[in-house]
Amino acid sequence: MNLLGKLTWSAIPFDQPIVMAATAMMVLTVVSVLAFVTWKGYWPYLWEEWLTSVDHKRIGVMYIVLALIMLLRGFSDAIMMRAQQAVAAGGAQGYLPPEHFDQVFSAHGTIMIFFMAMPFVIGLMNFVVPLQLGVRDMAFPTLNSVALWLTASGILLTNISLAIGEFAKTGWVAYPPLSELEFSPGVGVDYYLWALQISGVGTLMTGINFVATILKTRAPGMGYMRMPVFCWTALASNLLIVAAFPILTATFAMLLLDRYLGFHFFSTDAGGNAMMYVNLFWVWGHPEVYILILPAFGIFSEVIATFSGKPLFGYRSMVAATMVICVLSFLVWLHHFFTMGASANVNGFFGVMTMVIAVPTGVKVFNWLFTMYGGRVRFTVPVLWSIGFMVTFVIGGMTGVLMAVPPADFQLHNSLFLVAHFHNVIIGGVLFGVMAGYNYWFPKAFGFKLDERWGIASFWCWLVGFYIAFMPLYVLGLMGMTRRMQHYDNLAWQPWLLAAAVGVVIIMAGIACQIIQLVVSIRSRERLRAGGDPWNGRTLEWSTASPPPAWNFAVLPKVAEIDAYWSWKQRAQPAREPTQARDYKAIEAPKNTPTGFVTAFFAVVTGFALIWHIWWMAALGAIGAFATLLAFAFRDQEEIEIPAVQVARFDLAHQVEIAR
Amino acid sequence: MNIAVAIDDVDRQALPPASEAGPAPKRIVVAYGFWIFLLSDIVMFAALFAAYAVLRNATAGGPTGAQLFNQGSVAIETACLLASSYTCGLMSLAVNARNREATYLFAGITFVLGAVFLGLEIREFAGMIAADAAPQRSAFLSAFFTLVGCHGLHVSAGLIWLAVMMAQVELKGFRATVKRRLLCFSLFWHALDIIWVWLFTVVYLMGAAA
Numbered sequence: 081m082n083l084l085g086k087l088t089w090s091a092i093p094f095d096q097p098i099v100m101a102a103t104a105m106m107v108l109t110v111v112s113v114l115a116f117v118t119w120k121g122y123w124p125y126l127w128e129e130w131l132t133s134v135d136h137k138r139i140g141v142m143y144i145v146l147a148l149i150m151l152l153r154g155f156s157d158a159i160m161m162r163a164q165q166a167v168a169a170g171g172a173q174g175y176l177p178p179e180h181f182d183q184v185f186s187a188h189g190t191i192m193i194f195f196m197a198m199p200f201v202i203g204l205m206n207f208v209v210p211l212q213l214g215v216r217d218m219a220f221p222t223l224n225s226v227a228l229w230l231t232a233s234g235i236l237l238t239n240i241s242l243a244i245g246e247f248a249k250t251g252w253v254a255y256p257p258l259s260e261l262e263f264s265p266g267v268g269v270d271y272y273l274w275a276l277q278i279s280g281v282g283t284l285m286t287g288i289n290f291v292a293t294i295l296k297t298r299a300p301g302m303g304y305m306r307m308p309v310f311c312w313t314a315l316a317s318n319l320l321i322v323a324a325f326p327i328l329t330a331t332f333a334m335l336l337l338d339r340y341l342g343f344h345f346f347s348t349d350a351g352g353n354a355m356m357y358v359n360l361f362w363v364w365g366h367p368e369v370y371i372l373i374l375p376a377f378g379i380f381s382e383v384i385a386t387f388s389g390k391p392l393f394g395y396r397s398m399v400a401a402t403m404v405i406c407v408l409s410f411l412v413w414l415h416h417f418f419t420m421g422a423s424a425n426v427n428g429f430f431g432v433m434t435m436v437i438a439v440p441t442g443v444k445v446f447n448w449l450f451t452m453y454g455g456r457v458r459f460t461v462p463v464l465w466s467i468g469f470m471v472t473f474v475i476g477g478m479t480g481v482l483m484a485v486p487p488a489d490f491q492l493h494n495s496l497f498l499v500a501h502f503h504n505v506i507i508g509g510v511l512f513g514v515m516a517g518y519n520y521w522f523p524k525a526f527g528f529k530l531d532e533r534w535g536i537a538s539f540w541c542w543l544v545g546f547y548i549a550f551m552p553l554y555v556l557g558l559m560g561m562t563r564r565m566q567h568y569d570n571l572a573w574q575p576w577l578l579a580a581a582v583g584v585v586i587i588m589a590g591i592a593c594q595i596i597q598l599v600v601s602i603r604s605r606e607r608l609r610a611g612g613d614p615w616n617g618r619t620l621e622w623s624t625a626s627p628p629p630a631w632n633f634a635v636l637p638k639v640a641e642i643d644a645y646w647s648w649k650q651r652a653q654p655a656r657e658p659t660q661a662r663d664y665k666a667i668e669a670p671k672n673t674p675t676g677f678v679t680a681f682f683a684v685v686t687g688f689a690l691i692w693h694i695w696w697m698a699a700l701g702a703i704g705a706f707a708t709l710l711a712f713a714f715r716d717q718e719e720i721e722i723p724a725v726q727v728a729r730f731d732l733a734h735q736v737e738i739a740r
Numbered sequence: 741m742n743i744a745v746a747i748d749d750v751d752r753q754a755l756p757p758a759s760e761a762g763p764a765p766k767r768i769v770v771a772y773g774f775w776i777f778l779l780s781d782i783v784m785f786a787a788l789f790a791a792y793a794v795l796r797n798a799t800a801g802g803p804t805g806a807q808l809f810n811q812g813s814v815a816i817e818t819a820c821l822l823a824s825s826y827t828c829g830l831m832s833l834a835v836n837a838r839n840r841e842a843t844y845l846f847a848g849i850t851f852v853l854g855a856v857f858l859g860l861e862i863r864e865f866a867g868m869i870a871a872d873a874a875p876q877r878s879a880f881l882s883a884f885f886t887l888v889g890c891h892g893l894h895v896s897a898g899l900i901w902l903a904v905m906m907a908q909v910e911l912k913g914f915r916a917t918v919k920r921r922l923l924c925f926s927l928f929w930h931a932l933d934i935i936w937v938w939l940f941t942v943v944y945l946m947g948a949a950a
Contacts, residue, residue: 219769284780292773300762322776326784334791334886343875343882344800345791351798351879360787636762713904718917 085693086267091245096180102156103243132672134221135630136206139228141525143203144518146232150195153239155591157188159584162549166581168567169574181566182249183268187238189252193368194276195235197506200514201375202231202286205314208521209290211621211628212308214299214637214644219292221670222712227285229680234279237687241271245691248272251564253361254335256346256354261339267691269339273332274687280329287321290314299620301639305399308619308643309392312399313378316406317371323410324367331360355420362413370409372506374402376513377444380469383462383516384448386615388455391643394447401440401447408437418486419493427486434484438477445470460615461535465516468543469508476504479554497557500550507546515542522601523610527626531608534597541590549583552576611737618646625734631667631722634731664728668719675712679705767920774924778931781894785935788887789942796947798879805884805947808873810864814944817860818936821895824853825933832926838914847906850929854899861892884943891939894932901925 093099117123130138160176161184168174176184206224210217218224241247248268250259259269294315298307307315335357337343344350346357385392392398414422414430448470457463479501483489492498523529556576561568601608613622620637621628623645641647686701688694755761764772796805827849834842865885868874875885905925908918 215763219773288773288776288780291776292769296769296772297763298759301756301760303757303759306760322780323783326780327787330784330787330791334882337875337882337886341875343886344798344879345795345882345886347879349800350877351795351800352882353794353798353879356791356794360790363787639760710904713908713921714911716912 083694083696085689085695087244087692087694091267091692092243093246098176098180099242106239106242127674128672131677132225132674134217134225134670134672134676136210136218136221136224137525137628137632139224140203140205140207142228143199143206143231146235147196147198147200147203147514150191150199150235152591154188154191154196155588157184157191159588160184161188162577162581162584164566165568165577166574169577170569170571173567176566178566179246179249182251182564183247185564186248186251186254186268186272187241190248190272190276191238192506193252193372194279195231195238197372197510197514198283199231200518201317201372201510202283204379204514204517204521205290205317205375206286207525208517208621209311209314210293210297211524211624211632212311212619213294213297214302214620214633214639215293215297216632216636216667217670218289219297220289222673222675223285223289225673225676226679227282227289227676229676230282230285230683231279233680233683233687234275234282236684237271237275237278237691240688241268241275245271253358253365255361256335256338256352256357257348259335259339260347262347269335270691273336273339274691277329277332277336278683278687280325280332283321284325284329287318287325290318291322294318299633299637299639302644305396306639306642306644308378309381309395309398309402310375310378310619312402313374313381316402317374319406320367320371320374320409324364324371327360328364331357331364334360355417358417358420359413362416363410365416366413367409369505370405372510373513374405376469376510376517377402379513379517379520380448380466381444382619383466383520384451385643386520386617387458387460387463388452389458389616390451390455391618391646392447393450393453394443395642397443398447401443404440405437408433408440412437415484415489417493418489424486431484431486431489435481438481438484441477445474460519461530461532461539462516462520464536464539465512465519468539469512469516472508472512472543472546473505476501476508479504492557494562495557496553496561496563499563500553500557503546503550503553507550512542515539520615521621523608523614524621524626524628526605527610528601528605528608529610529614531597531601531604534593534600538590538593538597541586541593545583545586545588545590547583548586549580552579552583612734613645613738618643620645623648625730625737629727629730630669631727634664634727635662662728662731664724664731666724667722667727669722671718671720673712673715675708678708682708766916767923770920771923771927774927778927781931782935785887785890785938788883788890789938792883792887792943795879795883800878800880802878802881803871803873805880805943806949808868808871809944809948810867811944811948813860813864814940817857818940820853820857820860821933821936824850824857825930827853828926828929832922835914835919835922840909840914843909844906847902851899851902854895854902858892858895858899861888861895865889888939888943891932891935894935898925898929898932901928 117126130142133139161181164174164176164181164184168176174181206218238247245267248254248259248264248271249266250264250269250272254269254272257263294307294311334343334345338345338347338352344352346352346354348354381392381398411433412430414420414426415434418427418430448466479497483492483498483501519530519535553576556573559570559573559576561570561573610626612625614626615622620633620639623637624633637644682701682704684701686698686705689697689701763769827846831843831846831850834846865888868881873881875882902925905918905922908921912918
């Protein structure tokens with residue numbers, strides 16, 4: 081028996097210069113970051129204040145850091161694909177061989193959905209939701225930390241696949257029978273499956289945590305119809321996580337059983353049914369779209385209301401629209417494969433439902449427009465992203481409704497028209513949303529604003545770059561170009577693909593501007609210093625200091641209406657809740673714990689071992705994770721007490737700052 | 741019963757609506773969060789049930805459920821699991837009374853009943869595999885082993901959990917954390933019963949009829 085399973089030196093692709101260069105860069109970056117941290121002696125600080133932190137704000141920030149790094153990784157895949165398709169016309173084969181190109185588009189989709197968009201959205205929710213609810217933490221702080229680190233485990237495994245072995249060549253959906261062992265004998269699909277199973281467990285934990293937090297821990301007086309809209313959208317999104325992610329887990333488990341133990345769920349023989357995978361995948365997959373976009377809708381609602389200086393138009397209809405989308409999102413999955421060959425009635429039902437789900441979305445767009453109407457709109461960076469979203473997302477929505485018509489979809493299925501459509505809604509919706517949120521809440525997290533000029537430059541590069549990169553893909557789709565082509569013979573497509581490549585370069589400039597924005601802002605943070613309420617905000621997160629103390633609120637706020645903080649300010653009371661002489665009490669805060677980090681370490685060990693069939697190591701990893709859980713369960717001290725004096729000192733200083 | 745009386749005694753005007761009462765106590769939050777987890781777990785089973793429903797006739801020329809299932813053994817399994825839910829309930833009462841001996845006794849009975857259930861299930865599986873009805877034989881058998889096996893894995897996890905909890909009761913006594921965890925355990929154990937009732941109906945009863 082081989083002690084290292086399938087793992088040999090040949091797993092490292094020494095013969096592929098592009099992969100080795102990327103690997104070298106990745107390793108170099110990681111090593112230099114580690115060296116820097118060691119050299120500066122930051123380890124104790126990092127370990128005690130961040131890696132073991134159970135504070136929802138720190139966890140939120142770490143999620144967003146992961147998401148930003150993965151944005152770079154996923155985007156470099158995008159550049160490679162656009163460059164390949166720009167040159168590989170006629171007889172030319174471009175610079176990426178098919179087996180590499182296939183890994184690039186699979187990794188791009190997987191990373192952007194699971195490891196960029198999800199952590200970004202979850203990070204923003206983590207940071208904002210407890211503050212908006214006026215409470216001190218999530219319902220389950222340690223679970224939150226475990227969830228973060230399991231997500232990081234999935235990310236790590238996906239990136240290890242670059243250096244050791246390969247990634248899936250099946251596209252980010254990994255449809256069988258292609259993803260079965262018979263047709264994908266390598267470890268690529270296993271990397272995909274285990275990375276997503278591990279991070280999926282983390283996501284499910286997050287979903288449970290948020291539902292419990294939002295439904296059971298809100299500040300006194302905050303009834304459901306007084307919650308900020310972002311909290312409502314976070315609730316809807318997490319309800320969808322709880323209801324949809326277990327389906328993905330079950331589906332991937334079946335595929336794993338097929339691959340590892342020779343089961344026949346989706347195989348071509350012995351009665352397996354590959355279309356069942358496709359159905360189950362999209363029963364998760366379509367709600368997933370709304371898991372991502374609903375919080376983005378919430379961000380836009382907060383941004384538009386704040387910077388228009390008005391309450392959100394149609395709060396109740398916004399809440400209703402959110403919850404209607406939440407339910408309907410489970411009734412449209414079949415539109416991802418009208419071509420499966422279901423009966424006309426089935427296709428008709430799902431086509432109609434798809435059109436119906438556009439209605440509540442339309443309601444939302446009008447609500448935002450009417451909020452701005454008659455308002456004194458301040459055109460800050462978050463507002464630019466929001467307006468860019470409204471225009472772009474409506475276009476993407478309309479192409480979506482077009483494809484909801486089954487006969488039209490038969491023509492457009494798997495063409496670049498589809499690729500253009502979902503990038504139009506995911507970039508124009510989710511990405512613009514998280515960028516608006518990033519600029520909007522950054523001062524709350526760090527106490528200083530992001531530089532406005534670089535922010536504006538970044539927005540325009542992204543917006544213009546997006547249109548130049550993706551509008552040509554609609555044309556190409558109508559011209560008949562299918563997705564995921566490593567090369568093509570039709571020379572008439574090439575000019576459009578060249579244009580798309582130019583668009584990607586412009587987006588790259590936008591990303592560069594964002595990096596510069598961050599660096600410039602950190603360097604001139606004294607000039608950009610922001611108080612607790614830099615935007616004249618409406619919701620409770622702006623009532624506390626920036627950055628907020630570990631306990632968020634010295635005294636839990638009492639809420640009597642929507643936009644609680646705004647109404648306190650309107651009543652010209654000293655910019656806070658009614659202040660009687662405050663009675664400060666000691667606060668019990670959850671104790672930091674390395675449980676999450678250590679569990680994730682063992683999860684990576686187990687995942688890696690399973691991918692390479694190193695069974696003894698998988699067993700060790702699983703035992704390690706279980707032992708970590710036991711150690712946590714048997715700890716004696718669960719909370720630390722923050723003395724009343726410390727709380728009082730901080731809060732009084734904050735009040736002095738407000739008075740100034 | 742006494743809870744209802746207590747609420748009736750309070751002047752309703754004085755209480756804010758439950759949704760405006762501020763953060764719920766830890767015990768409520770934990771149990772609520774665990775309910776949400778159980779719902780997600782049931783969704784996962786729903787996916788496995790769906791797969792089973794799709795594949796139940798895909799026997800690929802191999803044995804069918806009617807040929808394989810031994811109703812007698814399954815009836816004993818069911819009886820064990822339902823009885824273990826009852827003793828689990830008795831354990832919860834003992835925990836509330838902070839009675840260690842009764843807790844250990846009923847936890848022990850629950851454990852034994854769960855272990856007997858698992859033993860019978862493993863015997864059934866082993867028998868099927870020996871009779872050329874392994875999960876690799878057909879899609880129907882893949883779905884059967886996965887669905888029933890997933891429930892069995894849950895029961896195994898429950899047994900480990902129960903053992904750990906008894907160690908906690910012994911070492912830490914009935915402190916708040918331990919009591920919350922025992923509450924979650926009993927929710928979990930009862931939920932496994934609910935899933936088994938569906939499983940028994942859909943797989944064994946309907947399978948035997950087909």
